[in-house]
Amino acid sequence: DQQVKQNSPSLSVQEGRISILNCDYTNSMFDYFLWYKKYPAEGPTFLISISSIKDKNEDGRFTVFLNKSAKHLSLHIVPSQPGDSAVYFCAAILVEKLTFGTGTRLTIIP
């Protein structure tokens, strides 16, 4: 049972435009959400997180939005840069356990 889903396996965005990555979850008990970026053959890099008591968190070019009623979160990257090309994972925390989504491969087109 996939509790955290990223329904878009891939996304292509023009450089300079906004990249929007989406994530849906089924467990309303998740109380913390995170986004990670991963390059091939490397460990994930933490990007940004959000508590379930908030609906928005911003850090530089990265903004995460949380819609608890829809059980949906999104990561906005603006402006998109070529170095942003990677696989992005959303993750949810319940107690100490992280549950990851399946990932979305983002390709930034120069």
Add this chain to the structure above:
Amino acid sequence: GAVVSQHPSRVICKSGTSVKIECRSLDFQATTMFWYRQFPKQSLMLMATSNEGSKATYEQGVEKDKFLINHASLTLSTLTVTSAHPEDSSFYICSARAGPMNTEAFFGQGTRLTVV
């Protein structure tokens, strides 16, 4: 941010041998560390939760006797793949939590294990 160091980054071993992977938190104490495995073209899968000074908690389907986890100190957890087989070839990643529950976890660089 906090740093988690994982070693080695790549290892090739023969079938039947054992391989140890280390995960260290360099600038913070981690009471809990996590071990993940990534199958090709799939997401990271949690294998076990490692608690300092106590036995690891394994996820369903993960063989405890095959994947030995030791968390001997607040800065070091090790994963030993025993009697490795080619199907154990994978990418293994550790992570550690720097603060109380529900803060971000920091990840090691990962270890690419190839069993020949």
